[in-house]
Amino acid sequence: MSDRALYLKAAEDLRPNDKQWQAYESGGHCVLLAGPGSGKTKTLTVKLARMLSEDVEDPRGFACITYNNECARELEMRLDGLGIAPGGRVFIGTVHSFSLTQILLPYAKVAGLGLPDDFQVATRRQTRAALENAHAKVIKGPENPQTWDFRLGQHRRRFLNRDVDAWKTVDPQLTRLVEAYEAELRQMGVIDFDDMPLLALRALATNAWLRKAIAAKYPILAVDEYQDLGRALHAMVMGLCFSAGIRLFAVGDVDQSIYGFTGANPELLKKLSERDDVETVRLGLNYRCGSQIVTASEYALGEARGYRAPDGAHEGTIYFHPCTGGYAAQARYLIEQLIPEIRARRPDLNVGEIAILYPAAFIGDEVATAAANNGYGVIRTDGNALYPRGSRLMRWLEQCAMWCCGGWRSGQPQVSRVIAEGARLFHELLATDDDRLEFQRDLIATLWDRRDDTLSLHDWLVSLRDEIIKPRIDRARSLADEFETLNTFINRFGPTGDVEDFPLGEFAGIGTGLDRINLSTLHSAKGREFDAVILFGMEEGRLPRNNASDGEIREARRLFYVGFTRARHEIHLMHGQHNPSRFVTEVQERLEGE
């Protein structure tokens, strides 16, 4: 099917929903506001495919920005189904990667940011050292300098414009610490993660030609998960879309705003949607969750939004599981009783359709241990995962592994996709056609010789690192941290490591995940959906946390709501017998009162 036929066919799904159709037909700035499972992402991707085909001419295209690498991965997968791959005309990624690859790497020098010509992205080791040195100069004293890290980041994100008096007066000591820290980084010739959007914004704000250059390349800017994208992105959108003429398609849900601690503010999306020059569309149906779950999700949120399931939708079921014992005992109950019960009731359900979501990564350790003891494979997407799945390099290696473990025969993934992803990762180094050809030749030769799912993962990773990655990464400016991630992962299998080596096939399976239970924090489950969702550790003191402020309680509630609305058919709420979260109690009482 041609790419055009693909999106035209997908658009037919939108047609019966007049609101989705309105957004699909929109001709100017459009903001799509809607609850979970309402087809925001579906509408966004189909609309993007249409705009790419009908509204902009090659080589111009669109940039699509989203919250984190997991969300970017989801968008890439969905756009792939519509025949759209990132590269050339299409940028898909986080605000940090947009800032770095589209603004800072190409334009920092001419934008007058005062960065060294060959600046690099700092590794974690470098940011830690910079903070230590800055702390020694400004704060002094015996405390651990890293305890300042969080406040430092907040302060930097709060003052996008440092020309105001408040930058000097609100917290002078913290301001001095920020300035000393950034000076340390610059001395090392590096920028850190928070620098990326801040410097990109500064470059855009002070250079009208740069705004024009971005508008020339990307006449369309799409933003997914707008409510979580902080003030720097909002300021960029204001400049690019409402002064440089880029067309905006923004999607979000203020009820799913769960990143307040990083500076996100749901008010920004609200303000955007109230502008006269923006067409705002609200979606009301929830296609994902059974009708009971849709009703109960409003109890979970504590607000009546009027969402409903489409006519004829299945019902869905909500189960409550008060448990005895601590997290370890509850995890055993979950793995040894609850999961087998679900599987017995629904023998056709793929294990990969089950997700266990919890409020903090350490709670996931208990679940992971119980799962391993009972022979279940898991895919973890939280801070304690085997490796950070958000890492672009690791994600590409998963694809390479899938190709080596049968993909070369089945076309899943296609070799062209594996090469294109790799070329995107190393794009800085592949300036000429010759460079690209050499990369392609080396990569295929290395992978071709290692098409065996019984190979040791450790050995496979070491050969890819030494033959393909290392010779290139040394010359890349933004991949040092990714390389450290890979080395840390490889070392975990080494003589002093904490993990036993496993076969390549298993690693490739992590990329597909059909027979593995999903383990994730509530935060990392955002934007995803599963057939059966188990919310684990839903306890007072944990969600919300003890001593939470009013704002934190509201955000904890939204987090509960995000988890609750990931489920298609069944949702299980687990908690210590005498200590259910107030959110669980409220859902239960209101369901009983119906």
Ligand SMILES: Nc1ncnc2c1ncn2[C@@H]1O[C@H](COP(=O)(O)OP(=O)(O)OP(=O)(O)O)[C@@H](O)[C@H]1O
């Ligand atoms: N018009 C439609 N007809 C049938 N199914 C649809 C329609 N729109 C969306 N869906 C289905 O509904 C589900 C949810 O869609 P999607 O993931 O796009 O929602 P979302 O609004 O982005 O959700 P969330 O905000 O919770 O991440 C998907 O399985 C999608 O295929």
